[in-house]
Amino acid sequence: MQLPEAKGKFIEAWGKLGSEWGINRTMAQVHALLLVSPAALTTEEIMEELKISRGNANMTLRDLINWGLVEKQHKAGERKEYFFADKDTWNIARQVAKERRKRELDPIIKILDELSKVEGDSKDEAFKTFNKSVTDINKLAKNVDKTLETMLKAEENWFWKSIFKMFK
Amino acid sequence: MQLPEAKGKFIEAWGKLGSEWGINRTMAQVHALLLVSPAALTTEEIMEELKISRGNANMTLRDLINWGLVEKQHKAGERKEYFFADKDTWNIARQVAKERRKRELDPIIKILDELSKVEGDSKDEAFKTFNKSVTDINKLAKNVDKTLETMLKAEENWFWKSIFKMFK
DNA sequence: TTTAACTTTCAAAATTTCATGAAAGTTTAT
DNA sequence: ATAAACTTTCATGAAATTTTGAAAGTTAAA
Incomplete structure (x- = not known):
């Protein structure tokens, strides 16, 4: 080619x-x-x-x-x-992560925080399921958010080293 | 509400x-x-x-x-x-990661591998830049791929515990 | 085997997203 | 101040995607 x-x-x-x-x-x-x-x-x-x-x-x-x-x-x-x-792939990845976090993750976390506060009858199955799903997703979103934050601050090597520690 | x-x-x-x-x-x-x-x-x-x-x-x-x-x-x-x-957010995240990896990451890695092989005049700036960008992106894609693979195999706790080690 | 409940398909319609290019806007040189 | 070089906007149309609903298909009970 x-x-x-x-x-x-x-x-x-x-x-x-x-x-x-x-x-x-x-x-x-x-x-x-x-x-x-x-x-x-x-x-x-x-x-x-x-x-x-x-x-x-x-x-x-x-x-x-x-x-x-x-x-x-x-x-x-x-x-x-x-x-x-910018030709530095690590910068590219970080930049994309940063923008998408700001544009998409932040707003949904805000909504989930609000929805986590909804109160209801704890004997009501519909409420229980709603509440569990929302709080679980909220937790996941916050974990992702923290991970991205770390990535944004990190040097490339440090970040991947940390990730790859997980393999050992 | x-x-x-x-x-x-x-x-x-x-x-x-x-x-x-x-x-x-x-x-x-x-x-x-x-x-x-x-x-x-x-x-x-x-x-x-x-x-x-x-x-x-x-x-x-x-x-x-x-x-x-x-x-x-x-x-x-x-x-x-x-x-x-399935209400388990960890399963949802893994499932989505698994599908997107299969549908999107795998094909692009295949293409990047191919494009990494392209040979050319190492004094040609156009070739040098092409080559560097392609191989850099390829490396990044492979890191992401490996990370996803680990995530897919991981138990929830183990995975997040590893992530949080990064913060300390 | 017939019927009725239920599911799937798919061509056409509706909607959404994207690209065009001419017109308007801006900047710099003279 | 005017013209030329260049950039940006935006109404319109084209393309891609999504949705519809009626018809065809399937399945299980009678």
């Missing part, structure tokens, strides 16, 4: 993975493209390579910047903006 | 979380409903409670069964089928 073909496959695979995880396909593809590009790219180049419209490219790049996965670069003496992706 | 309202909120929240993670909203809602139901429910009851069609209920339940999150129950002397969800 040659590089251009491999590049295409990588972009396609990353796009598919993204869409399975609630990240839009194009966003994942633009990210993939920037990940394998040694130099920062312009909007034009991204549009060209991925065959997407200007509007789409612009919005997608903005999203990627909001996710903290891509940064703008200004080149001295040039009007155009260049975009590049 | 009273139980019925709380139940509704829980179903809504679980549905939203599901859709943010690539699981269809209805599927997550049916799962939520079964999680808070002390007894197994019929298709009719699920249709009624969530205001969904028979076809949708049927397909959704089949999916949940395929994910290993819901089981059928036959009641002696009855024609109808009843459905209930």
